[in-house]
Amino acid sequence: MHRRILAPGALAAASLLLAVPASAAGHSPGAPGIGDPYYPYYGNGGYDVSHYDLRLQYQPATDELSGTATILARTTQDLSSFDLDFLLDVSEVRVNGAKAAFTTSGQHELVVTPASPLDKGTQVTVVVRYSGVPSTKSAYGFSTWHRTPDGAVAADEPESAWWWYPSNDHPLDKATYDVSVAVPDGTQVISNGLLQSSSSQRGWTRYNWRQNKPQATYLTTLAVGRFDITTSTSEGGVPVVNAYSKDLGDNDGAARASVERTGELVDWLSGYFGPYPFSSAGGYVPNTTTGYALETQSRVYYSPKQFANGSNTSVVVHELAHQWYGDDVSLKGWKDIWLNEGFARYAQWLWSEHEGEGTTQELADYVYASHPADDAFWTVRPGDPGPDDQFDIAVYDRGALAVQALRNAVGDDAFFTILKGWPKEYAYGNASVADFEAYAEKVSGKSLSGLFDAWLFEPTKPAAAALRAAGVPVQPRSWKKIEATNDVH
Structure with a gap:
């Protein structure tokens, strides 16, 4: 809260100067949003988090x-106050050890006012004590906290953190994580990275998970329930941790037949994208009613519905491809979603070719021919689709068409150099569509602005020449499996 002092003339100025410490002059509140036009109040201004x-x-x-979040950050401006994105009930906030004032604002803002203003460049430790019932909380008319018969799951995009921990909730502010959760004995906890330890005391078991590479907030996951957990190591040396709810019913076998191939698929994708970027891989299938999968970093979330019609390695390929395209290299703004979904979809096309079920060119020709020029599909611009169309099928399929058009334009040698070099160029950071275009031009030595404009930004059907499409294509054998993954993120 700010108190405005009104007094006449010079006395007012003198009084104000005496009342405000020199160190506080020029300090101002951090912005309630990080500046993303798609989601103006997601993320926050004034600080950068390094660890949760x-x-x-x-x-x-x-x-x-209930519990405590300790957030390590550095200020990026002179701050009088700052926001965290959060919905649960807060009992105490401390900033650098001192109690801080706090209040709520808007749909999901926790506003923190430190006892003393914070200078730019200051290392800050924020401790938030909180509790609540996540399933009773909503913002903007929705909830991303999913109850299950034996627990709960946090996994959603573009937001899910608000329901279980306070954060700077935007991909631009990636951080490392330690997630420690105590649950009643007999219940398990799944999260990102590697399990460091577990121990039981007085009827409770505590699980300690660590993600040692930078991770976007929406890629952080929590699953509590009764799981069958499998562990293995891929031929390439990547530890794999998978988990399956014990009550998946008829979907259990198909889920395992798909997700248990994670190690094989990680190694296969490494041939295209370079070394796997994280300390572990894997996925989990809780007993939820959702219909989507999500590339939660190193521990992919799968809905049982993904396997309702049998095994589907294509969805596993899609989500694992995101570990490079979306998780390792994250988008700068949500408008850059093509960098995530276009390439994850194209990975499914590569897998189809590998399995002998349709080449990438045959899939591109089929998708192109399936949408006439007056189809609304072509009005969605994958390079900047807008928040309402961020996950439209065109971002996936037209997005993959753009990748094939790039391949045809630069040739296989340059294309696969780009595909593998991109995750290395921006490893553990953020990038935009414009950054990718510049990188592709640098590697290929070709001007590509016309190609990117046609396939990513023009609201019309591009000419077929870039795809080398000819005749009436036949539906590739893999198409039904790929189409069945249209609800994935």
């Missing part, structure tokens, strides 16, 4: 979550 330490306790029977 979450020490929590969760009771599945009542959906009660």
Whole structure:
């Protein structure tokens, strides 16, 4: 809260100067949003987080979550206050050890006012004590906290953190994580990275997970329930941790037949994208009613519905491709979503070719021919689709067409150099569509602005020449499996 002092003339000025410490002059509140035009109030201004330490306790029977978040950050401006994105009930906030004032604002803002203003470049430790029932909280008319018969899951895009920990919730501010959660004995906790330890005491078991590489907030996941957990190591040396709810019913076999191939598929994708970028790989299939999968970093979330019609390695390929395109290299703004979805879809096309079920060119020809020029499909611009069309099928399929058009334009040698070099060029950072265009031009030595404009930004059907499309294409054998993954993120 700010108190405005009104007094006449010079006395007012003198009084104000005396009342405000010199160190506070020029300090101002951090912005309630990071500046993304798609989601103006997502993320926050004024600081950059380096690490989240979450020490929590969760009771599945009542959906009660409580604990402490310790956030390590550095200020990027002179701050009088700053926001965190959060929905649960806060009991105490400390900034650098001192109690701070706090209040809520808007749909999901926790506004923190430190006891003393923070100068630009200051290392800051923020401790937030909180509790609540996540399933009772909503913002903008929705919830991303999913109850299950034996627990709960946090996995959604573009937001899910608000329901279980305070954060700077935008991909631009990536951080490392320690996630420690205590649950009743017999219940398990799944999160990102590697399990460091687990221990039981007085009826509770605490699981300690660590993600040691930078991770976007929406890629952080939490799953509590009763799981069958499998562990292995891929031929390439990547540790794999998978988990399956014990009540998946008829979907259990198909889920395992798909997700248990994670190690094989990680190694296969490494041939195209370069070394796997994280300390572990894997996925989990909880008993949820959602219909999507999500590339939660190193521990992919799959809905049972992904396997309702049998095994589908194509969806696993899609989500694992995101570990390079979306997780390792994350988007700068949500308008850059093509960098995630266009390439993850194209990875499915590459897998189809590998399996002998249709080449990337045959898939491109089929998709191109399936949408006449007056189809609304061509009005969606994958390079900047707008928030309402961010996950439209055109971002995936027209996005993959753009990748094939690039391949045809630069030739296989340059194309596969780009495909593998991009995750290395921006490793553990953020990039935009414009950054990718510049990189592709640098590697190929060709001007590509016309190609990118036609396939990513023009709201019309591009000429077929770039795809070398001819005749009436036959539906590739892989198409039904690929089409079945249209609900993935």
